[in-house]
Amino acid sequence: METKMTKSLSVARATRMSGIAMGLLAVIVIVMALAPYWAGRAELRLFGEIFLYMALASLWNLLAGYAGLVSVGQQAYVGFGGYMFFALAILWGVHPLAAIPLAGLLGALIAAPVAVLIFRLRGAYFAIGTWVMAEVFRLSFAQFSALGGGSGTSLPVDIVKSLADGRAAREAAAYWLALGVVVAVVGLVYAYLRSSRGVALTAIRDNELAAKSLGIDIWRAKFTVYVVTGGLTALVGALIFLQKLRISPDAAFSVNDWTAFVIFIVVIGGIGTLEGPILGTLVYFALRETLADLGSAYLIALGVLAILIMLKAPKGLWGLVRARSGAELFPLSRRVRGLDD
Amino acid sequence: MRDFPLKTGSNAGQNTLLDIRNLDAHYGDFQALYGLSLRVQAGEVVSVIGANGAGKTTLMRSVSGLMRNQAEQVVWKGREIGALRADQIAALGIALVPEGRLLFASLSVEENLIIGGQMKRKGPWTLQRLYRLFPILQERRNVPATALSGGQQQMVAIGRALMSNPELLLMDEISLGLAPVIIKSIYEALPSITGEGLAAVIVEQDIAKALAVSSRVYCLQEGRVSLEGASSEVPRDAISRAYFGV
Numbered sequence: 039m040e041t042k043m044t045k046s047l048s049v050a051r052a053t054r055m056s057g058i059a060m061g062l063l064a065v066i067v068i069v070m071a072l073a074p075y076w077a078g079r080a081e082l083r084l085f086g087e088i089f090l091y092m093a094l095a096s097l098w099n100l101l102a103g104y105a106g107l108v109s110v111g112q113q114a115y116v117g118f119g120g121y122m123f124f125a126l127a128i129l130w131g132v133h134p135l136a137a138i139p140l141a142g143l144l145g146a147l148i149a150a151p152v153a154v155l156i157f158r159l160r161g162a163y164f165a166i167g168t169w170v171m172a173e174v175f176r177l178s179f180a181q182f183s184a185l186g187g188g189s190g191t192s193l194p195v196d197i198v199k200s201l202a203d204g205r206a207a208r209e210a211a212a213y214w215l216a217l218g219v220v221v222a223v224v225g226l227v228y229a230y231l232r233s234s235r236g237v238a239l240t241a242i243r244d245n246e247l248a249a250k251s252l253g254i255d256i257w258r259a260k261f262t263v264y265v266v267t268g269g270l271t272a273l274v275g276a277l278i279f280l281q282k283l284r285i286s287p288d289a290a291f292s293v294n295d296w297t298a299f300v301i302f303i304v305v306i307g308g309i310g311t312l313e314g315p316i317l318g319t320l321v322y323f324a325l326r327e328t329l330a331d332l333g334s335a336y337l338i339a340l341g342v343l344a345i346l347i348m349l350k351a352p353k354g355l356w357g358l359v360r361a362r363s364g365a366e367l368f369p370l371s372r373r374v375r376g377l378d379d
Numbered sequence: 380m381r382d383f384p385l386k387t388g389s390n391a392g393q394n395t396l397l398d399i400r401n402l403d404a405h406y407g408d409f410q411a412l413y414g415l416s417l418r419v420q421a422g423e424v425v426s427v428i429g430a431n432g433a434g435k436t437t438l439m440r441s442v443s444g445l446m447r448n449q450a451e452q453v454v455w456k457g458r459e460i461g462a463l464r465a466d467q468i469a470a471l472g473i474a475l476v477p478e479g480r481l482l483f484a485s486l487s488v489e490e491n492l493i494i495g496g497q498m499k500r501k502g503p504w505t506l507q508r509l510y511r512l513f514p515i516l517q518e519r520r521n522v523p524a525t526a527l528s529g530g531q532q533q534m535v536a537i538g539r540a541l542m543s544n545p546e547l548l549l550m551d552e553i554s555l556g557l558a559p560v561i562i563k564s565i566y567e568a569l570p571s572i573t574g575e576g577l578a579a580v581i582v583e584q585d586i587a588k589a590l591a592v593s594s595r596v597y598c599l600q601e602g603r604v605s606l607e608g609a610s611s612e613v614p615r616d617a618i619s620r621a622y623f624g625v
Binding site: 234237238240241243244245247248249250251252253254255256310 | 443444445464465466469470474475477481482483484485486490491493494495497498539540543
C-alpha cells in the first residue's frame, strides 16, 4: 500500500495523450469530411459503410457493454428505421432529409413499448426475446404490401433526385450524412458516459444490487439507454437504406448483417470501452476487404479470430493496447497528476 | 421470547422511525422470517445478532427493499413501505451498507462515493466531511475502489451509504472478513457517524462489539426474535440461550 501522497496532486480526466488524440481525431474528421474531393466513388461508398457500422457498433456497445442489455435483436431497429424512411419518403412524400431524423424518432417511439415488454426477461431470455421481437418486425413488414411486401421495394428516382442534383452530389450527401451520424453518435455516447447518469450506468453494470440500494432506479436507467439506442439505431438504419436505395424484409432485418457482425466488431475491439467499437470496425473492414474473396473460408476466419480474442484477450484489442500502454483516447476515467503547489 | 427492561420503552412513540410489524419473508417456498417485529427510534443504535441463517441479512434486505413484502409489515415514520422498490426506499432516507461491501469495481473511490450522493438529499455528509472521517480515502480517492485493502473498502462502502444523508443506516456484517485491528478502527469511527442523531441498525456476529455500540439488541433465531432488550442489561447467559437455542 503506497501512502505519503501529499496534496501536491491534481486530478484530471484528460491526459496529454488524450489531448493529442483528440487533436488527431479532429484532423482525421476534417480529412474525411473532404473525402468527396479526393476519394473515388468506390472508396466513398466503403467509407460511408464503415462509418455506419462504427455507429451501430458504438450503440450496441453502449447497450451491452455499459447498460448490460445484451440484445441480439438490434436489426429490428435498423430495419424499422429503413422501412420508416422509405414509408415517409414514398407514401407520405416527406423530404428525405426530414425523413431520416423522423425515422429515428419513430424508432425511439416503438422502442419504448418493446422495452416494457422485453425488460420482463433476464439474461439469456432477454437476448432471445430481442431476437423474437426482431422476427416479429420482419414478418410484419413482409405483410406491408404498400412497400412491396416480402420482395421489398426501391427508392423512386425522383425522391433520390430530390436529395441533390447529380449523382456525385448525391453520393457525397449520403457520405456526409454517414460521417455526421458517426461523429454525433460517438460524441453523444461519450458525453452520456461522462455525465452522472453515465457513472450510474457503470455502477449498475458493476453491481446491480448495490446500485439499487443507493437509490438508482435501474429500470429507468436501462429504459432510457434502450430507447435512445433504439432511436439512433433506426436513424442509422435509415441512412443504410438511403445508401442501398433498395429495401426488403430479409435485408432490413438481417441478424447477420446488423447484429452478428456488430457483436463481432465490439467483441474483438473491446466491449465496455469507447475506443473498442471504433478499432473493431477498422479491423473488421480490413479483414473483409482482404479476405472476402475466400468465400466461406472468410467467415470461418472471422469466427476463429473472434474465439482467439475471447480466449486470449477478453477485453478485446483495445483492452490489450490499454493494458500495455495505459492509453485512453476518450478520457473517461479520472487520473492523478503530480503538480507542485 | 424473553423481555428485559428497556430504557427507551417499547411503546410506539412519536419518535419511532422504523416499525417492523409481524414480518414474514419468503424465498420462494422457503420462509426465512416468521412474524418478526422490531422497532428503531430516531437517533437510536440497535444491534441485531444471531447465528448464520437466523434471518439477519433477510431482515436487512426486507427493510432496504431488495426483498419486497406486504406493505404494512414495514412502516417508516408512519408510512407503509414494505412493498416499495429499493431505489424508492433509498430516497426516503434508508441507506444500506451491504454484506460483502459490493463496491463498483470500474469506478474510483471518489466515484463510488459520488454515486452514493446522487439522490442529492440534504444533510451534513459531503465528500469533505467524509474525507475528514476517513483521511485515507482522500489520499486514495482516484484509485479503483477494489484496489484498496478490505478495511478501506469497508470505509468506502460506509461512506457511500452516508453520502445519501440517510436518517437510518443499515450495516450488514461490516466486520466480516476483516482483521481485528481494522474492525476496531471502523467501530471507533461509528460514534462520530451516529453522533448527530443518525439512527442505525447494526447486524453483527461479534456479540461484544454489537452490545458495545448499541443501546438495544435483538437476537434472532431461525427467523424469529428470540431475545430483545437494552444492550447494557441483558445477561450474557440469556444471550447464549437466545443465540443457540439451547
